[in-house]
Amino acid sequence: MTDVATPNDGGAPAAGKSCGTCTMCCKVLHIAALNKPHGVWCPHVKQGKGCGIYEDRPHECRKFHCGYLSSNLSEEWFPAKSKIVLMADATGGITAVVDQSRLEAWREQPFYRQLKSWSRELLAANKYVVVRIGKRAIAVLPDEDFDLGAMEMDEPLVIETAPGPAGRPIYRARRADPGYAARASVAKAPQK
Numbered sequence: 001m002t003d004v005a006t007p008n009d010g011g012a013p014a015a016g017k018s019c020g021t022c023t024m025c026c027k028v029l030h031i032a033a034l035n036k037p038h039g040v041w042c043p044h045v046k047q048g049k050g051c052g053i054y055e056d057r058p059h060e061c062r063k064f065h066c067g068y069l070s071s072n073l074s075e076e077w078f079p080a081k082s083k084i085v086l087m088a089d090a091t092g093g094i095t096a097v098v099d100q101s102r103l104e105a106w107r108e109q110p111f112y113r114q115l116k117s118w119s120r121e122l123l124a125a126n127k128y129v130v131v132r133i134g135k136r137a138i139a140v141l142p143d144e145d146f147d148l149g150a151m152e153m154d155e156p157l158v159i160e161t162a163p164g165p166a167g168r169p170i171y172r173a174r175r176a177d178p179g180y181a182a183r184a185s186v187a188k189a190p191q192k
């Protein structure tokens, strides 16, 4: 990863970086300890100020540092303004979680250009860039973006290659198992 260094790793924010008045991850992320779904504000947010239970916030909130906070990315990526929260996924790829109040934020510049650049770089190591809008997942590949529909965060995807012009590969994305999300939601349903 070029600029987004080990987000979500529990380490300290990068030099000169702080959350300030940003609380975007408190909206766009699922917080399991609070049973808070993604896309809705945490009830503990004090708008424009921060966490209302800062000293007692859950461990998953304490350890989370988004890609902006833990890297040297410029102020344009400040999540409160960009409406994009960057995270590393389990494989070392990048997940860009977009606030549903600005669905097309990831297509704006300089964000889209940078996502494409990361995609080209990460593909060489079999890692991917995925935009998340709620449960919807969009694989950002060098030539084309693939809307994969509703996917679980841990659901695998497959990248296929085909010969392109001048021997350059063309990449395509698909879900590894179209039935995965349905089975996962059944598995997570409350037991009676």
Ligand code: SF4
Residues within 6 Å of the ligand: 018, 019, 022, 023, 024, 025, 026, 064, 065, 066, 067, 068, 069, 079, 080, 085
């Ligand atoms: S999205 Fe990043 S900068 Fe904003 S509050 Fe969360 S960790 Fe801090």
Ligand code: SF4
Residues within 6 Å of the ligand: 025, 026, 031, 042, 043, 044, 045, 046, 050, 051, 052, 053, 054, 057, 058, 061
């Ligand atoms: S508990 Fe605090 S840090 Fe965690 S999501 Fe809620 S407002 Fe954000």
